[in-house]
Amino acid sequence: DSGVTQTPKHLITATGQRVTLRCSPRSGDLSVYWYQQSLDQGLQFLIQYYNGEERAKGNILERFSAQQFPDLHSELNLSSLELGDSALYFCASTVGGGGNSPLHFGNGTRLTVT
Amino acid sequence: KNQVEQSPQSLIILEGKNCTLQCNYTVSPFSNLRWYKQDTGRGPVSLTIMTFSENTKSNGRYTATLDADTKQSSLHITASQLSDSASYICVVTFSGGYNKLIFGAGTRLAVHP
Numbered sequence: 211d212s213g214v215t216q217t218p219k220h221l222i223t224a225t226g227q228r229v230t231l232r233c234s235p236r237s238g239d240l241s242v243y244w245y246q247q248s249l250d251q252g253l254q255f256l257i258q259y260y261n262g263e264e265r266a267k268g269n270i271l272e273r274f275s276a277q278q279f280p281d282l283h284s285e286l287n288l289s290s291l292e293l294g295d296s297a298l299y300f301c302a303s304t305v306g307g308g309g310n311s312p313l314h315f316g317n318g319t320r321l322t323v324t
Numbered sequence: 325k326n327q328v329e330q331s332p333q334s335l336i337i338l339e340g341k342n343c344t345l346q347c348n349y350t351v352s353p354f355s356n357l358r359w360y361k362q363d364t365g366r367g368p369v370s371l372t373i374m375t376f377s378e379n380t381k382s383n384g385r386y387t388a389t390l391d392a393d394t395k396q397s398s399l400h401i402t403a404s405q406l407s408d409s410a411s412y413i414c415v416v417t418f419s420g421g422y423n424k425l426i427f428g429a430g431t432r433l434a435v436h437p
Contacts, residue, residue, distance in 0.1 A: 212367065243425075252429040253368070253413070266424060300367050310356050310375060310417075313425070315367030 213237065216301050216316035224324055228289040231319045235282055235303030241265070242284040243313065244276055245300040253300065259284055260306075291323045326351040328416050328428035336434045341404055345431045347397040347414030355419035359388050359399050362411045362430070371399070371412075404435045 213236035223229055235242050244256040246269075255268030259278035270276075273291075278284040288295060298318040304311040328349045337343050349357070356375045360368035372381040372388040374397075380389045385402045401408055414428040 212369070214367070253427045255425065255427070298365070302367070310373060312370045312373060313358070313415075315369070317367045318365075320365075 212314040212316060214301060214303050214314050214316035216319050218319060219317070220320045222322045222324065223291060225291055225293060227291050228287065229291065229321065231286040231288070231299050233284045233286070233301030233316060235284070236314050239303035239305050239314070240282065241304045241306060242278055242282070243302040244284070244286050245302065246297050247300060248297040256286070288321070293323050296321055296323045326418050326426050328414055328426050330414050330428040330431050332431060333429070334432040334434070336436060337404055339404060339406055339435055339437050343401050343404060343433065345399045345412050345433070347399070347428055349395050349397070349416045351416040351418050351426055353419050355417045355423065357390055357397050358415040358417070359386070360413040360415060362413060364410070368413055406435050406437060409433060409435045
């Protein structure tokens with residue numbers, strides 16, 4: 211068990227809808243990363259937060275947004291959903307802002323857009 | 325361009341055999357190189373982390389090597405088990421500016437009885 215909790219595990223929704231994915235990092239970890247993994251594809255970095263502040267942005271669409279709250283949990287909001295947004299969304303946490311600290315991944319939220 | 329390339333894309337081996345997965349990168353400067361194991365439908369799990377000054381690191385039957393001069397790394401799996409069937413992902417941390425993790429596409433390993 212990595213200590214990173216993601217909810218929900220599965221989400222099925224229709225095109226055009228909006229969903230919120232939630233991540234609770236490991237106790238003591240200040241950084242949260244979000245990744246998207248489409249079927250049989252590699253992990254695509256979306257965004258990183260460190261202690262409540264946005265630290266780095268990757269290939270995140272304008273329809274997607276995220277935030278990290280004072281209690282360090284994070285939410286990823288996906289809106290105007292399209293079929294191509296169907297993917298596994300992973301959250302990962304680490305103690306610092308990156309560097310040599312291990313990255314601990316949750317088991318993901320599987321989003322299916324119909 | 326900072327990239328991480330892994331080979332082979334997929335591999336099938338028999339239980340008990342050894343195998344070696346390759347990772348070539350063009351990331352510079354970099355602070356560390358990581359190997360992760362990802363079971364289907366699960367989050368990646370860290371196997372090893374090597375800084376640029378380390379040449380080898382082991383974790384049980386997994387041994388990673390790093391040659392920073394040639395920008396190559398390998399992951400050697402000894403005496404494979406069925407549970408080793410997974411994707412293995414090489415990740416290099418780009419340290420120019422902020423620390424950015426650059427992921428390879430992974431090698432999908434299948435261990436057959």
